[in-house]
Amino acid sequence: MGTPTRFDQVQANAFLGAIPEASPFNSIWYVDVTNGSNGNDGTSPSSAKASIASAIAAGLAGDTFIIAPGTYTVTAAIVPLARQIFRAAVMVPKNPTVIITGNIADMVTVDVDGVQFHGLEFKASGATADNLIDVSDTASSNGLVFNGCTFNGADQTSVIGINANDATFFPTGMVVTNCLFRDLTGTHINIGAKGMPYAHIAYNTFAIDIDSGTAIALADTSAFATGKGFVIEHNDFTGFDATANEVGITIAGTENTTGAGMIRNNYFAY
Numbered sequence: 001m002g003t004p005t006r007f008d009q010v011q012a013n014a015f016l017g018a019i020p021e022a023s024p025f026n027s028i029w030y031v032d033v034t035n036g037s038n039g040n041d042g043t044s045p046s047s048a049k050a051s052i053a054s055a056i057a058a059g060l061a062g063d064t065f066i067i068a069p070g071t072y073t074v075t076a077a078i079v080p081l082a083r084q085i086f087r088a089a090v091m092v093p094k095n096p097t098v099i100i101t102g103n104i105a106d107m108v109t110v111d112v113d114g115v116q117f118h119g120l121e122f123k124a125s126g127a128t129a130d131n132l133i134d135v136s137d138t139a140s141s142n143g144l145v146f147n148g149c150t151f152n153g154a155d156q157t158s159v160i161g162i163n164a165n166d167a168t169f170f171p172t173g174m175v176v177t178n179c180l181f182r183d184l185t186g187t188h189i190n191i192g193a194k195g196m197p198y199a200h201i202a203y204n205t206f207a208i209d210i211d212s213g214t215a216i217a218l219a220d221t222s223a224f225a226t227g228k229g230f231v232i233e234h235n236d237f238t239g240f241d242a243t244a245n246e247v248g249i250t251i252a253g254t255e256n257t258t259g260a261g262m263i264r265n266n267y268f269a270y
Contacts, residue, residue, distance in 0.1 A: 025062070029055045032068035052078055052086070052100070059084065061112075067120070069097035074107060077134075082112040088119035093148035094180040094205065096121035103127070106134040111169070116145040123152040124159045130186075133162045136169035140194075144174045153184035160186040165219065170194030174201075181215065182207045188215045195219075199230040208239040208246045216249045230261040237268045 029042045029049065036048035042055050045068075049055040052072055055065050062083040069090055078100070080086070088098040096119050100107060103126030110133065122132040132151050135141055146162070153159035161181050164171050174196050181188040181204065188206050195218070206215035215237055237248035248268045 027059060027063045029059050029063060029065045030068070031055045031065055031072075033070040033072050034068065036068070056080060056084070062114075067098045071099045071101060073125070074100060074102040075104065077104065077106045078108045080108075080110060080112065080115045083114035085116045086118070086120060087116075091119040091148060093119065093178050094150060096148070096150050099123050101125045103129060105130040107132050109134045109137065110141050110144055111136055111138045113142040115141070115143075117147070117149055118145075119148045121150040121152055122161075123150075124154045124156040127157060129153075129156050129159050131160045131163040135162060135164040135171050135174075136166050136194075138169065140169045140172060141174075142172045144171050146176045146179055148178045150180045150182065151184065151188065152182055153186070155183045155185060158186045159184050160190050161188045163187075163190045164196060165190045165192035167193050170196065171199065172197045174199040176201045177203050179204045180207070181205065183209060184213070185210055187213075187217045190217050192219050196230050201230070201232045202234050204235045206235060206237045206248065208237065208248070210246070213239075213246045214250050215247070217252070218250065219252050232261070232263045233265050235266045237266065 030045050031042070031052055032048035033050055036050040038050050038054040040047040040049055042049040042058050048068065049058070052065065052067065053074070053076070056078070059065070059081070061081040064085040064087065066087055066089050088096055090097045098119065099121045101123040105128055107122055107129065124132065135144065151161035161184050162176070170192070176189070189201065201216065208215055216232065232249065239246065248266065249263060
């Protein structure tokens with residue numbers, strides 16, 4: 001028997017081109033915090049970049065980033081370009097092998113269309129963290145996807161998982177599936193006045209483990225006028241304390257009259 005070897009570049013790109021989220025028309029970049037270097041060109045597993053920010057700076061809109069297992073500590077927010085895809089090289093849903101962490105206010109900011117995250121953990125560190133993901137502060141974003149990700153507040157103060165609470169901009173068609181929200185001391189998914197038109201929030205676990213915690217907060221909204229419709233289905237809401245005020249889903253003010261949406265087949269336990 002021959003000795004197993006690493007994929008060469010042709011084999012690696014052919015494999016990645018077969019996964020549904022990768023585009024064959026754009027470049028594939030490799031990131032490896034353990035074995036990579038930001039001096040590398042990032043175009044193969046053996047010449048991987050060391051940081052996600054360095055890989056983004058080298059790439060273009062629509063590119064795919066394959067991230068090797070490890071902990072990636074960031075000191076400034078990760079800011080993807082439009083239609084960029086970030087994928088763990090080893091996918092382990094709800095127990096990711098790639099951890100992105102940092103003691104900063106916003107770990108990732110998304111204000112462009114078509115950004116996707118697959119199999120990553122976003123984890124708060126230190127007392128500064130505010131939003132693990134901050135969405136649509138400067139422009140509306142369409143088609144934002146989180147699949148098989150973990151949002152870990154690490155019990156730090158006032159940490160929100162996904163924050164889309166802007167009075168002007170909003171995420172249209174956001175998809176959050178097969179994710180785990182845990183140890184968050186703020187709202188898990190915080191939706192503002194413009195709503196989340198055509199969003200699909202499904203098959204996630206929201207582990208609410210603090211008094212007066214909220215998993216999904218829907219604010220007063222004009223989403224009906226800006227692009228109506230959302231679906232929240234088949235999610236599990238756990239960790240409730242019978243003596244406290246944890247809430248799975250809150251619907252504020254006129255949400256139930258002006259924001260068309262569907263909430264069905266969710267399970268709540270305490």
